[in-house]
Every structure is written in C-alpha cells, then in structure tokens.
Amino acid sequence: MLQEIGTTGQGDLIINVGPQHPSTHGVLHLVITLNGETVKKVEPHLGYIHRSIEKMCESLTYRQFIYSTSRMDYLSSHINNHGCALCVEKGLQLEIPERAKVIRVLMDELTRMASHCLWWGALAMDVGAITPFFHAFREREMLNDLMEETCGARLTMNYMVPGGVMFDLHPNFQKRVHEFIKLFKSKIDEYDELVTFNPIFIQRMKGIGFLSKEEAISYGCSGPTARASGVQCDIRKLYPYEVYDKVQFDEIIETDGDCYARYLVRMKELKQSLSIVEQLIDNIPEGDFQAKTKAVLKLPKGEFYTRVETARGEFGVYIVSEGGTTPYRIKFRSPGFSNLSALDHMTRGQKIGDLVAIMGTLDLVIPDIDR
Amino acid sequence: MDTTEFLIKLILVISVFGISLLIAMYSTYAERKVAAFLQDRLGPNRAGPFGILQPVADGVKMFMKEEIIPANADKFLFIAGPSLMMLTACMTGVVIPWGGELTIGRNTFNLQITDVNIGLLYIFGVVSIGVYGIMIGAWASNNKYSLMGGLRASSQMISYELAMGISIIALVMTTGTLSTKEIVEQQSSWHWNILYQPLGFLIFLVCAFAETNRTPFDLPECETELIGGFHTEYSSMKLGFYLFAEYINMFISSAILATLYFGGYNFPFIESWGLSPNAVTIIGTLLFFGKIFFFIFFFMWVRWTIPRFRYDQLMNLGWKVMIPLALFNLFITGIITLWRNGAF
Numbered sequence: 001m002l003q004e005i006g007t008t009g010q011g012d013l014i015i016n017v018g019p020q021h022p023s024t025h026g027v028l029h030l031v032i033t034l035n036g037e038t039v040k041k042v043e044p045h046l047g048y049i050h051r052s053i054e055k056m057c058e059s060l061t062y063r064q065f066i067y068s069t070s071r072m073d074y075l076s077s078h079i080n081n082h083g084c085a086l087c088v089e090k091g092l093q094l095e096i097p098e099r100a101k102v103i104r105v106l107m108d109e110l111t112r113m114a115s116h117c118l119w120w121g122a123l124a125m126d127v128g129a130i131t132p133f134f135h136a137f138r139e140r141e142m143l144n145d146l147m148e149e150t151c152g153a154r155l156t157m158n159y160m161v162p163g164g165v166m167f168d169l170h171p172n173f174q175k176r177v178h179e180f181i182k183l184f185k186s187k188i189d190e191y192d193e194l195v196t197f198n199p200i201f202i203q204r205m206k207g208i209g210f211l212s213k214e215e216a217i218s219y220g221c222s223g224p225t226a227r228a229s230g231v232q233c234d235i236r237k238l239y240p241y242e243v244y245d246k247v248q249f250d251e252i253i254e255t256d257g258d259c260y261a262r263y264l265v266r267m268k269e270l271k272q273s274l275s276i277v278e279q280l281i282d283n284i285p286e287g288d289f290q291a292k293t294k295a296v297l298k299l300p301k302g303e304f305y306t307r308v309e310t311a312r313g314e315f316g317v318y319i320v321s322e323g324g325t326t327p328y329r330i331k332f333r334s335p336g337f338s339n340l341s342a343l344d345h346m347t348r349g350q351k352i353g354d355l356v357a358i359m360g361t362l363d364l365v366i367p368d369i370d371r
Numbered sequence: 372m373d374t375t376e377f378l379i380k381l382i383l384v385i386s387v388f389g390i391s392l393l394i395a396m397y398s399t400y401a402e403r404k405v406a407a408f409l410q411d412r413l414g415p416n417r418a419g420p421f422g423i424l425q426p427v428a429d430g431v432k433m434f435m436k437e438e439i440i441p442a443n444a445d446k447f448l449f450i451a452g453p454s455l456m457m458l459t460a461c462m463t464g465v466v467i468p469w470g471g472e473l474t475i476g477r478n479t480f481n482l483q484i485t486d487v488n489i490g491l492l493y494i495f496g497v498v499s500i501g502v503y504g505i506m507i508g509a510w511a512s513n514n515k516y517s518l519m520g521g522l523r524a525s526s527q528m529i530s531y532e533l534a535m536g537i538s539i540i541a542l543v544m545t546t547g548t549l550s551t552k553e554i555v556e557q558q559s560s561w562h563w564n565i566l567y568q569p570l571g572f573l574i575f576l577v578c579a580f581a582e583t584n585r586t587p588f589d590l591p592e593c594e595t596e597l598i599g600g601f602h603t604e605y606s607s608m609k610l611g612f613y614l615f616a617e618y619i620n621m622f623i624s625s626a627i628l629a630t631l632y633f634g635g636y637n638f639p640f641i642e643s644w645g646l647s648p649n650a651v652t653i654i655g656t657l658l659f660f661g662k663i664f665f666f667i668f669f670f671m672w673v674r675w676t677i678p679r680f681r682y683d684q685l686m687n688l689g690w691k692v693m694i695p696l697a698l699f700n701l702f703i704t705g706i707i708t709l710w711r712n713g714a715f
Binding site for chain 1: 515595
C-alpha cells in the first residue's frame with residue numbers, strides 16, 4: 001500500500017482518511033483520491049477491528065454466542081441479540097411467552113431511538129454543528145439509564161436469551177419510559193428547529209450522495225439508506241417477527257435518494273419508534289418473561305436463517321448446525337458492510353466535505369462492518 | 372516628544388497589549404462557558420472558583436506539552452508561521468480608539484496609541500499579512516491535510532477581504548476619512564454608522580466571521596474533514612499561538628465592528644447627563660468594551676449554533692453574493708452621497 005500513498009502522477013492527491021480520523025467514527029480507513037477538493041475515488045480498507053466473531057462463535061454454545069454479538073453493532077446490541085435469539089428459537093422450534101415478545105419489541109424500539117439519537121448528533125457534528133451532539137446525548141442518556149435498570153448494562157446489553165429475556169422488567173421501567181416519551185416528543189421538534197430546517201444544513205444535504213433505487217438494491221443496501229432511495233425493505237413490515245404485526249406503524253419511504261432523504265427517513269423513524277413504544281408500554285401482558293428451556297441447548301441438524309431490522313438495516317443470522325451444542329458455522333449479515341460498499345459510488349465527483357456528510361448519513365458503525 | 376508623553380504612550384502600549392492578551396485569554400474561558408450554557412453542560416469549573424483560573428491552567432498545559440517538529444517540515448518556516456500569526460494579531464490594536472480624552476493635571480491625552488490618518492488602511496494591511504501566518508505554517512508542515520487547510524485559508528481570506536474592503540469603501544465615502552478616531556468622533560451621540568450603512572455592516576460582519584476563521588467559515592481548521600487543517604502538525608505553544616491568535620483576532624474584529632459601526636466609545640445622550648469630561652471618557656471606554664463583549668458573545672453564539680458551509684459553497688457565497696452586494700451597497704452609497712451634496 002505504500003506505493004499508493006503520494007500522488008497518482010496526474011496531479012491527484014491521495015489521502016489516507018483514517019484509521020484515526022475524527023469523522024470516520026471508528027477505525028475505518030479510507031484511501032481517497034482527490035483532484036483539488038473533488039473526490040475521484042474512495043477505497044475503504046477494512047479489518048482494523050476484525051475480531052473473528054463468527055469464528056469465535058463456532059466454539060461457543062448457543063447460549064454463549066449471543067454475548068459476542070453485542071460487540072458487533074454496539075449501538076443496537078439489543079437488536080443483534082434479538083436476531084440471534086430468534087434464530088436459535090427457530091432451530092429449537094420454541095414458542096416464547098407473549099410478555100417476552102412485547103418486552104423484546106419495546107427494547108428494540110428504545111434501542112433504535114437511542115441509536116438514531118446518537119446518529120443525529122454525530123451527523124450534525126460532522127457537518128460542523130457541535131451543539132446537537134450534546135442535546136442528543138442528553139436524551140440518549142435517559143434511555144441508557146432505563147436500560148441499565150432493567151438489563152444491568154448500558155451498551156452491551158446481553159438481555160435477550162433463547163426463550164425470552166434474561167430478567168423481568170424493572171418496576172420503574174414503565175414510569176421512566178412514560179417520562180421519556182413525554183420529554184422526547186418536545187425534543188424531536190427542537191431537533192427539527194435546530195438542524196432539519198437550517199438553511200446551511202439543507203444546503204449541505206440536498207442533492208448530495210445520490211443513490212438510485214436500482215443501485216441501492218444492487219449494492220445490497222438496507223435500512224434507512226435503502227428506504228431513502230425508495231426501496232421497501234423494512235423487515236418489521238415485510239417479515240414481521242414478535243408483535244410487529246400487531247402494532248401500528250408506517251414504513252418510512254423517501255424517493256430522493258440523497259443525504260437529506262436519508263436524514264428525513266431516520267428523523268421520521270424516530271417518531272414511528274416512539275409511537276410503537278407508546279402503543280406497547282401500557283399493554284405489556286402478564287406472564288412469564290422466559291420460556292422453559294433445557295440447560296443445554298442442542299439445535300437439530302440443519303440450516304437456520306432469521307433476520308431483524310436494526311437501526312442500520314437488515315441484520316441476518318445464519319446458523320449451520322450439525323446437531324451438537326455449538327454451531328458448525330455462523331454467518332452474520334451486517335447492514336453496515338453493504339451500505340459502506342455504496343460509499344465509493346455515492347462520493348465520486350462530490351467534494352471532500354460531502355464525503356463526511358455522506359458517511360454521516362450512512363450511519364456506519366465500524367465493528368459492525370468488520371465483525 | 373517629551374518624557375511625560377513618552378511615558379504615557381508606553382503605559383498605553385503596554386496596557387493595550389496586556390488587555391488584548393487578557394481578553395483573548397478569557398475569551399477562551401468565555402467560549403467554553405457559552406458553549407456549555409448552550410449545550411446544557413456546566414463547562415470548566417475545577418480550576419479556581421467557577422473555573423476562573425482555567426485559562427491559566429490551559430496556558431501552563433500548552434507550555435508543558437512536548438514540542439514536536441515533524442522530520443520533513445521546514446523548521447524555520449514552521450516556527451515563523453505561528454509567530455507571524457501572533458504578531459499581526461497583536462498589531463491591529465494600535466489604531467483603535469479605546470476612549471476619548473483624559474485630563475490628568477495639566478496633561479491631556481488620548482486613549483489611543485496612535486491616530487494615523489490611514490488607520491483603516493493600516494488595519495487592512497496588517498490583517499492581510501495574517502493570512503501568511505496560516506499559509507506559511509500550513510505549507511511548512513509538509514502534511515497534506517495542512518496543505519489543504521492552508522489553501523482553503525488563503526483563498527477564503529483573500530476572497531472575503533475583497534467584499535470587506537468594498538463595504539469599508541462605502542463607509543469611507545460617508546465619513547470622508549480613513550482615521551479611526553475621526554470616524555468615531557463623527558458618530559457622536561446617536562449618529563452611529565449602522566444607521567447609515569446597515570447593508571455594509573451586514574457584509575462586514577459576515578466577512579469578519581470569515582476573516583477570523585470562525586464557524587460557519589471555519590473551513591481552514593474543519594476538524595471533521597481536515598483533522599486540524601493548517602495546524603494539524605502543530606503542538607505545544609506553537610499550536611497555542613494559533614489558537615490564541617484566533618481569539619485576539621476575534622477581540623480585535625469585535626473592536627473594529629464597534630468602532631466603525633456602533634459608535635466606538637460614544638453612547639446616545641451621554642453629554643446631557645452633566646458629567647465631568649473624565650467621567651464621560653471612562654464611561655465611554657467601559658461602554659466600548661461592553662459593545663466588544665457583545666460582539667464576542669455573538670461570535671460564540673453563532674459558532675455553537677449552526678453547521679459550517681462546504682468549501683465551494685463558501686466561495687460561491689463570497690464571490691457571487693458578498694461581492695455583488697458590497698458593490699451594490701457602494702453604488703447606493705455613492706448616489707446618496709452625491710444627492711446629499713446637491714449633485715442632482
């Protein structure tokens with residue numbers, strides 16, 4: 001790679017963005033070719049935080065491997081755990097109690113809101129406004145606190161286990177969620193006032209990083225990135241799991257395919273998540289929070305695949321079982337990896353400032369990409 | 372020049388220099404407090420009561436840090452960059468009239484270091500040299516991020532200097548003088564230039580943001596794109612000089628804004644209060660600093676509220692909006708001046 005560093009001989013400048021760079025939000029390494037301020041090529045170099053989680057999982061039991069998935073997309077660790085638990089349950093053909101289902105969906109949506117809050121703050125910081133970051137973290141802190149009460153952790157939750165959830169909800173949970181809902185409703189409007197309708201922000205976002213519907217599909221994009229290009233891909237709608245078919249919510253679709261569309265999709269999703277939480281919080285059924293399972297789980301011989309919608313897109317878990325206590329092979333389909341692959345296409349011909357904005361709207365979490 | 376006059380000037384020079392540094396120092400503290408206020412935080416509160424000693428601690432930290440000069444950097448220019456930046460930042464305070472006349476015993480003296488008849492031109496000249504500080508430092512670092520920061524800084528500052536210069540020409544057409552002292556004297560009572568040159572003031576304000584490299588025009592630094600921009604490779608007190616010079620520049624810009632458009636040390640109807648001339652001078656000076664602090668706060672308020680422009684959008688704004696607007700303002704001012712002189 002050394003010979004790449006320098007110039008191309010055509011007056012282009014080759015710059016290493018990362019692995020330590022303020023706007024890559026992790027150890028992502030981009031080798032970008034610049035012609036003046038214009039980006040000609042972006043080449044992501046991965047692997048700086050590769051921990052072989054898939055290989056590690058092969059030597060862990062079906063109860064244990066879920067914990068390592070919290071460390072992948074650390075901003076939606078609940079949803080990662082959820083996907084894995086679902087896949088194991090599919091293999092065991094286990095029906096989980098209604099209460100556990102609702103708790104899982106509640107936690108998923110609260111996680112999605114926390115993740116989108118962080119994304120919003122980080123994006124605003126990427127385009128130069130630092131204050132939104134603190135405002136977003138102020139609200140995210142409330143979510144972290146109420147998760148901490150129930151799960152005992154703030155980031156790597158490990159709350160969802162095969163058969164349900166690990167503990168019952170904390171007695172304060174409903175009260176604190178109500179407090180959060182009340183506060184957050186006014187805060188979303190504040191977010192809009194501060195950033196969404198800011199002329200400079202709109203100027204930075206509109207028409208930048210265009211991704212057409214066909215391209216979004218061919219790059220395998222998912223989540224808000226694909227929905228901003230008009231692709232219907234919300235797993236919660238298409239293949240409903242748990243109680244998603246019983247709650248009212250809209251799949252947000254924008255058709256512009258630019259940074260502003262991706263921004264709007266996530267902002268509207270915040271409101272949708274809030275409405276799902278509102279519908280469920282007072283209707284948590286009584287009962288067990290965990291199904292009765294054997295002490296040692298053994299999946300039958302075969303292949304199992306489930307998918308869930310994380311804050312970033314479609315997260316798939318593929319387990320190949322030989323009938324033992326550990327999986328023969330595990331493959332995770334992470335949304336960040338496919339979304340990142342579209343970066344080069346979206347960035348070509350744009351300015352270096354746009355690169356940062358586009359990366360911000362892709363909402364990359366690097367451990368999710370590298371695994 | 373007799374001894375008394377020399378001593379008075381010496382005291383003035385030292386106090387202006389000292390006050391500039393002190394205010395710049397406490398601007399860093401104020402910036403952090405204002406940011407904390409806007410962001411729902413507490414801000415620095417550990418060093419001394421209310422964190423009042425924070426700037427001192429920061430300064431000590433800067434001096435204690437290891438000083439790194441990159442192996443491939445041009446050592447002389449690498450040091451010359453921040454020095455030049457600091458030098459030019461400290462030089463502009465010379466022509467600003469800090470107050471009226473003060474009489475002590477038989478001696479009457481002006482609260483201005485020197486009243487050159489090309490005061491405005493002097494300010495512009497010195498500010499223009501400031502861009503070399505950034506350019507030289509950025510180029511000498513031999514770093515691609517620094518180079519891009521330097522390129523951005525030079526093109527940005529030169530483009531916005533044009534619009535700023537044209538808005539000043541319009542002001543000079545109404546005042547008929549380049550001397551800062553006379554400009555302030557003309558604005559006595561409520562005849563502030565903001566009332567006669569509102570558009571010129573807006574242009575000047577925007578350009579002042581660009582000249583001091585503050586958000587939304589902080590593209591030379593632009594930490595999310597260029598890491599640190601022109602000062603990526605700098606450490607220790609050389610970095611401190613760059614950061615500090617920015618605050619001095621902000622202070623001086625605020626002072627110039629107050630001088631040119633907000634009546635300097637004048638305040639409406641202060642004469643009718645029936646105070647002694649010395650008291651009027653002292654109150655005027657305090658009011659002048661009040662105006663300066665308001666502008667410094669305004670600079671901070673903007674910085675912590677809005678995102679930054681993209682580089683090409685910034686240049687578009689400079690060349691396609693600011694300069695035509697400034698020319699339009701010049702044209703209108705010219706017509707009004709002719710009309711008032713009875714040309715029509």
